[in-house]
Amino acid sequence: MRINILSLLICPLLLPCTSLRPTPNCIAPIGPFASIRSPNCAFGGDLDKRMTDATDEISGNNNFVLELQRLTLDFQQSNQPPPPEKVLTIVKKMESSHNDYLDLLTHLRLSSDYQSLEYYSLTVTHLKSKGLTLEDMNSCVSWQIESMKAYSESRIPPQPSKKVMSLIQSQQNPPMLSVPSITSPPFTLNEPILQDPVIKKTLEDLIKDHEQLINFGANYGSFDPLGKLAYITEIEKIEDRWFTFLGRLELMNVVSPKFKEETGMFLEGMGLEVGGFYELMDTGKEWMRDRAEENR
Structure with missing residues (x-):
């Protein structure tokens, strides 16, 4: 069954994201680094x-x-x-x-x-x-x-x-983009700052909304072209929320050192820095937008 854009209830958000959004200086749990996995990408699947x-x-x-x-x-x-x-x-x-x-x-x-x-x-x-x-x-x-x-x-x-x-x-070897196995979450959830009721609720809501969106995207292939464009925009909104959340906590050294180490090792192997990874993520979404536009 093809899912109509109206089912997403985000019709006003179809224009590509062109905002100069701030990004944190460390990797956010998004894209290949997301600890939230779709059923198809589940750990052990x-x-x-x-x-x-x-x-x-x-x-x-x-x-x-x-x-x-x-x-x-x-x-x-x-x-x-x-x-x-x-x-x-x-x-x-x-x-x-x-x-x-x-x-x-x-x-x-x-x-x-x-x-x-x-x-x-x-x-x-x-x-x-x-x-x-x-x-x-x-x-x-x-x-x-x-x-x-x-x-x-x-x-x-x-x-x-x-x-x-x-x-x-x-002497250029073609890069092979492997999918990283990140075993450490960005937070242990025992950090003192995360015990603050407001911050804790913000993180819980963010994780919940991210999980629902990823699970909903398991049927992305059945969306109509406008639905795909709208879904990508929703993914960007979740990323923006992660960026804002991490940006506020980054100076407090809350992000797990192990998570930073594992993501850093992967980026080093790919010849990427944090900023380059975020640029790659944006380019990847534009590629997916182009594929959706081809079918309009």
């Missing part, structure tokens, strides 16, 4: 498992990236070609990880859930900011895999395309 599978061999215990770095370092120091069997072992892990990542992207792209589609939009727009597309990323990684496989099997490697060659020459 199918999508969460897909995300873990897609990133485990890149940053998990079975990290082929470190193995590849060690192999490269050994080659540089000894000037001896790496053993083909070691290269083949790494290739198999790369291939498995790449297939898992492509499976994840397909699942996100075809989802009706807003939060899932938001992850996909961030991947697309992050690549676009580097002058790349998902096709570029896939071509580059596929060429790397096939070239290493050819080496391990004593074959001539495939000829790279012009785009892949330009990436090789610039």
